[in-house]
Every structure is written in C-alpha cells, then in structure tokens.
Amino acid sequence: MNRLLRNGMTLACGLYVDVALAATQPAAAVVAPAAATGSAAGQLTQLVLGLLLVLGLIFVLAWLLRRLQNAAPCSGQVIEILGTRSLGPRDRLLLIQVGKEQILIGHSPGTIEALHVMAEPIEVPASARQATPEFAQRLLELMGKDQKGRS
Secondary structure (H helix, E strand, O other): OHHHHHHHHHHHHHHHHHHHHHHOOOHHHHOOOOOOOOHHHHHHHHHHHHHHHHHHHHHHHHHHHHHHHHHOOOOOOOEEEEEEEEOOOOOEEEEEEEOOEEEEEEEEOOEEEEEEEOOOOOOOOHHHHOOOOHHHHHHHHHOOOOOOOOO
16 A cells, blocks of 8 residues: 555656656747747646646545555454544544443543543444544545445
C-alpha cells in the first residue's frame, strides 16, 4: 500500500516538475507574436485543461486511497471507538472499547482522562459504529456512491 501511494506521489511530483519547467522557459519561446489573436484563447484553454488535470488527479487519488483502505484488514484491532460526543469546539467525550471493557474518556486539547469504566457494556448498533464524517459522506454523494444504505 505504501509503495503504491509512493508511486502515485512520484507521478504527481513528476507532472508538477514538468509544468514548472515549462513555465520557466523564456517568454519569447513560449508566447506567440503580439499580433496573434488566438494567444489569449490558447492560454485560457491551457489553464482550463491544467485545472481539469489537477482535479482529475485529486479524484483518482481519493478513489485509490478509498480502495486501499477497504482492502486492508481491520479485524485485528484491539481498541475501538464506539461513539463520540462533542462538548464544545475542542472538547469531546469518547466511548472506547478495549477488549471486553468499555471506558468513557474525556478529551480536551491538553488532556485525556478516563471518566468512567462501564460495569455493563453498552450495546452499540452496528449502524452507529460505521459513522462517516460529513465531508466524506457529501463527497461520496457527489461521486454517486452513497454509503448510507450499506451495512
């Protein structure tokens, strides 16, 4: 997985270097004479194509990262976050399961403190465990891959 991500980053850096080298060429070699009427349209077309290339690269890398994360086995995890609740802009409560024990943890910028160890484990529905962050869910909806219906 790391090798594939490294290869993708190398490809992206190579494309960036090619564009940077093209931008540093002398202006006389790149720009047509001032009398040419299509120079502004050509530059605009090049700008739009470059933007589409970058956006396409972002979506391809996001898709690839998503595929790699789904392929990685996650059944060997010992610590699992069952639920979170925001208490303020920087403070939150976390319900953590370690083995068969559940712990309520308070998290703030400078501290993490165990508030309570549950005598009886709380049953958490499977749908609550698979909570997708709002941005990621919105991005999946825009890409046409809504995950709300899956379990």
